[in-house]
Amino acid sequence: MSRVVKAAAVVAGGLALAHAAPALTSIQPLEPLRTRLFPGYAGQGDPGHIALTFDDGPDPLSTPRFLKLLERRGVTATFFLLGFMLERDPGLGREIAAAGHEVAVHGYLHRPMLLRTPRQTRDDLSRAHALVSEATGETPRWYRPPYGIATTSALRTARGLGMDPVLWTSWGADWRAGATGSSVYDTVTRNLKGGGTILLHDSDCTSAPASWTATLSALPRLLDHCEEQGWKLGPLAAHGL
Template identity: 60%
Template sequence: MGRPPHSAAVVSTFGPLRDAVMPRLAGRGRPDHVALTFDDGPDHLSTPRFLDFLDARGLRATFFLLGPMPARSPGPAKETAAAGHEIAVHGWHHRPLLLRGPRAADDDLARARDAVADVTGRPPVLFRPPYGVMSTAAVMSTAAHLVCRRLGLTPVLWTCWGEDWRRRATPQSVEHTLLTDLRGGGTVLLHDSDCTSTTGSWRTTLTALPRILDTCQERGWQVGPLREHGLPGLPRG
């Protein structure tokens, strides 16, 4: 996801307050479950590797797709949906919504939603804003939320990430960073594509995944998509 300084401050400053007063936006679900989510795909080189790994584990996840990716290469998106994973939308342009006007934000989300629906055959219902700029600070300006409501999209962020987009990230650093903040009911943010990250970073993520999932199992947490996470106001899968 690659975090510019201005948006990183928004997320980190308001994260605890967001988790407490807006659990659905934060991705806070039932305490015996962890939601596994991936951003920025699908990519024809990397996403099939994640699908194979998850299939071998008997797990499903939520994939937040960037609109141009399935539009350019629809195969991986179709495979992800056919494998039973939850398909969500990450916008079209990977730019913070707060830096764009209401009309541009509406066009961006509608274009991405329609592209994902055309490829997968089903309109997405969940949305993750690029850089997470839909935290408490963003609520003060409700344009993005109004756009989501009009398009039938529910925004969901995350409670912990592995910072797997960083140039110096290693499987060990991704695992440590993510597990330090992970609690039951949390939503994990990782990336199955390096289109907005350091080249090849998806390999780091894929290498870190087994230990992350093993730790969830050791702690007695089920792992699955957001539709099974028990988010307030959303139907269970």
């Protein structure tokens, strides 16, 4: 192999590593380290507050049920919307914002960022940002990459659009087949602490069919648990990030 080819291979490898490096923070065993080193990115905020977030909507079958439950409990949350779902039902996006919830960007398509070029990344995020802004009348402040896997291009694009990337400190594994209200509740509360950000899903568009029913079943118990701990519940905007 010539020196030129070797040098080109080194450069290409370096560029690939730089592109993919942020994805390392998504590895589950590294989540506690992520929270310690990058608390804002991990969603660690005010110790007396819990940020409640939902991904993958808006879904006309399931999202309205979550909105009704949250309204009954007097709780608002942050909804990370998918552009292609919002495009199908922009009115539901307006309904989310009108109910006092915070709208945020989860991308246009729910595909791994590692498989996209920088241009594809920019196109996806810009399209989603424009759709959320137009449909809801709100300028989204937050971005969460699909699967929690970011790339350098995704982070740069998000910040260029005025969005802060944010992940979570506790999830419910509610996308899995076989998830139940009890399993979602137990998984969320296993390591939930004050200042944490909860990841749940109000749609099954990228999850096991009807998995959202387990999430909806768990939600009242989760709200009760947070209240019993003396934590205020709300959107990321009130989380002190």
